[in-house]
Amino acid sequence: MRFRTDFAKRYLSSRYGLAGLIMFLTMLIMALFAPVIAPYKPTDISHDMLSPPSKVHPFGTDHLGRDVFSRVVHGARVSLTVGFVAAGLSALIGIVIGALSGYIGGVFDEVISKIIDSFLMFPVFFLILIIVAVFGRNLVYIMLVIGLTTWPSNARIMRAQTMSIKEKAFVKIARANGESPTRIIFTHIIPNGMYPVVANSAMQIGGAILTEAALSFLGLGDPSVVSWGKMINDARSYMSFAWWSIVFPGIFTVITVVTFSFIGDGLQQALYPKLSEVRNE
Amino acid sequence: MKNIVLDVQDLSVHYRINKKVIRAVEDVSFKVEEGDFVGIVGESGSGKSTLAHTIIRLLPTNAMVVSGRIELLGYDVLSLGEEDMRKIRWKEFSMVFQKSLNALSPVHKVGNQLADAMKAHNPNLTEEEIIDRLKQLLRMVNLPERVLKAYPHQLSGGMMQRIMIALALLNHPKFIIFDEATTALDVVTQGQIIEEIKSLVKSLSLTGLVISHDLGVVSELCDEIVVMYAGRLVEHGTTEQILQQPLHPYTQGLVRSLPDFAQEKKKLSGIPGNLPDLSQPVHQCVFAPRCPIATEECFKTVPSTEEIDGRRVACLKVGARI
Amino acid sequence: MSLLNVKNLKKYYSAGLIKKRYSVKALDGVSFDVVPGEIFGVIGESGCGKTTLGLVLSRLERETSGEITFKGSKLSGTLKLDPETRRQIQIIFQNPYESFDPRLRIEQSLLLPMRINHICDNDAERREKILGYMKDAGFEPPDAFLNRYPHELSGGQLQRISIIRAMLLKPTFLVADECVSMLDLSVRASVVNLLLDLVERERTTVLFITHDLSLAGHVCDHIMVLYLGKMVELSTAKRIVESPLHPYTRVLMSYSPSIFKKREKINVKKLGVETAIGSGCVFEPRCPYSFEKCVEQMPPLIEIEPNHSVACWLYLKT
Incomplete structure (x- = not known):
């Protein structure tokens, strides 16, 4: 299908998009093959505490003698999971609510729009903080809460998309043909209008990873998993003399967020080629 | 013998799109004599707009003039430098486009924008002279003076198009191109503007081109018609010749496609088939695949433009009636 | 006995943000009858309300007031139709490129409406039927076109398929809104002739909306002239074309x-x-x-x- 190859071509022609994709694939391999890549188990304690980077421990060890490199590699699993599940949930809710709101219109749309607006003005991080504090420090909760609080931006994009697509002739013809509203929304509107939401979601993955890291840093992360935020939290007290225990997880967090922002950029460019090459028509 | 104002010779213009070469205009030649209006008629993809844009050198960056020569009012248009071109464009010759609404800034009054355009080309004029000239122009295009104080969005499509005509006439050009200038307008407004253009052209003794897909519009305004198909000139003759006795099968098909105010329901006639792929080089008559009288010969040779009875046709079967 | 009876139909669009400050009268008291099997032309310039009329009559938009009777039963008041009536009223739009879901192959775009309306028993029969229509419309070979995406076809081809899609549902009433005005002159005939052939064969009644008086004169039985939402003249096509009365x-x-x-x-x-x-x-x-x-x-x-x-x-x- 020409549309797809064109899309891929435009995406890859963006330098950011290409860089983001390569960085993402590297990270994905790291997460998938973590047990193979990591020389130690992330939870293995040794007597070699807070030792600087060396041949045996490329990123050094932390205060319990755990290998920082192995922990960073395993942390990628948690970060990517949190990012994808939370942003995926956010996209799913956003797309469905946005499409319904835009298609049905009227009072329903006005109520949803008001909810979206108030969510967008609300300092969501504090909401997440409270919910996690109340319901417990479990990775599943954290992902759910991030997903459930970040959908409004997706819903707003999808709503705008829906409003423009539903005025297109093919949707009107579908109505005249007797297709039900549910069918129209799921077979015509969402598949045609969801691409900008996907681009936004790529950026949201970075955001979700950062949120999880922030929660862990504040001591509200899931205690049973190895995450970059938690590593940074653990290393706080030693950072003046064991920089490696805090710098490496920090660098990886930043790289991951940048990766998804690059991917988002690439997707934007593939979606709206006009923005970047105005003269080339 | 009248002066020749525009002389286009063997013009070919190609576009480069996604590594493909689109042959928009191929080997087109024609002349326009002083005081004449020539209509360039063709359907989408015929290259008529590319031709017009080449003449006033307003082509997009991915277009290239592959061959040919254009002489307009004594200037060798294609070899002029960009700077020299800018000096004469809008002054010696100008153009009226179809999508005029986007041409003016929505946040400034029409009068100020027109005055600015005028000042840019005539820096020595005084404020009063400019206003006088603008008022005179508005009278010419039948607009009340108060449109000078209006914003573009307050004007109707017809008024905007009249403003655009006024703008094109601003610096007393000798040659003017109307590129689908009345296309987006309603029937009545279009008809009115055509009438106005007719009398303007006569009183200012202008020479020019009318680019349109509408044979009706062209036949109202022009003395001669050039018919284009897939980038090539297929027929060139007087309006009467083209409409009453078209020689090329494409022109014949086009004229027959027009519904007249017929009394009873009957089938419309058209031309079966589609426009050929312009990215493929053609070594046959471009119209052959859709032509009802094409023979083997037509699929082998590119017909040259032959002169017959004071008109020119590019068809191997010249004169054949269907 | 008329197929469609319209009485004092009004459609106002209100604009203005908080207070509905002013309204545009797209249709202002339009009444007419459409006889079964005829082609009823609606003529007017942009803004005359002809497109709105098409949308209201095909039940894609609700009227502000007025009464629409279709085959003796009332249509006005709600947009919810029973599936049978919904099938009987179909519409074709001006822009062929916008008339197809860009992500669906032509085949899917044609099959889906047939499935919903239970035309034929299975997809094999439906495909057979589609191929028959495509062949009649001059697509050669017809199955080569079914696998294409809309952007791979020309405007004239898409518009013919658009007509086929509507006619496959065997509608009694078809609204054709400026169905050739975006097409090149030389391909218009293929679209109009296909429409005329099919509606004659299926005895479909057509509301033919256009701004082109000569085309309407060619195609229609009756012509109604609209100006700014008002009916100004209504007669047979012959009379409108030969001896129009209204100054407009x-x-x-x-x-x-x-x-x-x-x-x-x-x-x-x-x-x-x-x-x-x-x-x-x-x-x-x-x-x-x-x-x-x-x-x-x-x-x-x-x-x-x-x-x-x-x-x-x-x-x-x-």
Whole structure:
């Protein structure tokens, strides 16, 4: 299908998009093959505490003698999971609510729009903080809460998309043909209008990873998993003399967020080629 | 013998799109004599707009003039430098486009924008002279003076198009191109503007081109018609010749496609088939695949433009009636 | 017995943010009858309400007031139709490129509506039927087109498929809104002729909306002329084309660019920057024949000859 190859071509022609994709694939391999890549188990304690980077421990060890490199590699699993599940949930809710709101219109749309607006003005991080504090420090909760609080931006994009697509002739013809509203929304509107939401979601993955890291840093992360935020939290007290225990997880967090922002950029460019090459028509 | 104002010779213009070469205009030649209006008629993809844009050198960056020569009012248009071109464009010759609404800034009054355009080309004029000239122009295009104080969005499509005509006439050009200038307008407004253009052209003794897909519009305004198909000139003759006795099968098909105010329901006639792929080089008559009288010969040779009875046709079967 | 009866149909669009400050009268009291099997033309310039009429009659938009009776039962009031009535009313739009879901192959775009409306028992039969229609419409070989995506076809091809899609559902009433105005002259015929062939074969009634008087004269049985949401003239196509009565129709006729008979242009009054329409005739601000009465009151639509109705004071003087 020409549309797809064109899309891929435009995406890859963006330098950011290409860089983001390569960085993402590297990270994905790291997460998938973590047990193979990591020389130690992330939870293995040794007597070699807070030792600087060396041949045996490329990123050094932390205060319990755990290998920082192995922990960073395993942390990628948690970060990517949190990012994808939370942003995926956010996209799913956003797309469905946005499409319904835009298609049905009227009072329903006005109520949803008001909810979206108030969510967008609300300092969501504090909401997440409270919910996690109340319901417990479990990775599943954290992902759910991030997903459930970040959908409004997706819903707003999808709503705008829906409003423009539903005025297109093919949707009107579908109505005249007797297709039900549910069918129209799921077979015509969402598949045609969801691409900008996907681009936004790529950026949201970075955001979700950062949120999880922030929660862990504040001591509200899931205690049973190895995450970059938690590593940074653990290393706080030693950072003046064991920089490696805090710098490496920090660098990886930043790289991951940048990766998804690059991917988002690439997707934007593939979606709206006009923005970047105005003269080339 | 009248002066020749525009002389286009063997013009070919190609576009480069996604590594493909689109042959928009191929080997087109024609002349326009002083005081004449020539209509360039063709359907989408015929290259008529590319031709017009080449003449006033307003082509997009991915277009290239592959061959040919254009002489307009004594200037060798294609070899002029960009700077020299800018000096004469809008002054010696100008153009009226179809999508005029986007041409003016929505946040400034029409009068100020027109005055600015005028000042840019005539820096020595005084404020009063400019206003006088603008008022005179508005009278010419039948607009009340108060449109000078209006914003573009307050004007109707017809008024905007009249403003655009006024703008094109601003610096007393000798040659003017109307590129689908009345296309987006309603029937009545279009008809009115055509009438106005007719009398303007006569009183200012202008020479020019009318680019349109509408044979009706062209036949109202022009003395001669050039018919284009897939980038090539297929027929060139007087309006009467083209409409009453078209020689090329494409022109014949086009004229027959027009519904007249017929009394009873009957089938419309058209031309079966589609426009050929312009990215493929053609070594046959471009119209052959859709032509009802094409023979083997037509699929082998590119017909040259032959002169017959004071008109020119590019068809191997010249004169054949269907 | 009429197939479709429209009484005093009105559609106002309100604009203005918080308070509904003003409204646009897209349709303002339109009444007419459509006879089964005929092609009923609706003529007018942009903004005359012809597209709105198509949307309201095909039940894609609700009317503000008025009554629509289709096959003896009331259609107006709600957009919810029973599936059978929904199938019987179909529509074709102006822009063929927008008429197809860009992500679906032509085959899917044609099969889906048939499945929903239980046309044929299975997909194999449906495909058979589609291929038959495609072949009749001049697609050769027809199955090569089914696997294509809309952007791979030309406007004329898409518009023909659009007609096929509507006609596969065997509608009784088809709205064709400017169905050839975006197409090149030389391919218009293939689209109009296909439409005429199919509606004749299936005895479908058509509401043919266009701005092109010569095309309407060619295709239609009756023609209704709309101006700014009001009906100004209604008669047989022959009468409208040969002896139009309303000044607007006559002006429209005289300005239609034609290569055939050059008509005497009727001069109309120029519209100013701000032309307000008061309580008078909608055409009064441009009408070359207007007099005092026209400024005061909109004339009613009166049948002044058999089968020929006009809304103009010129013909109601006595």
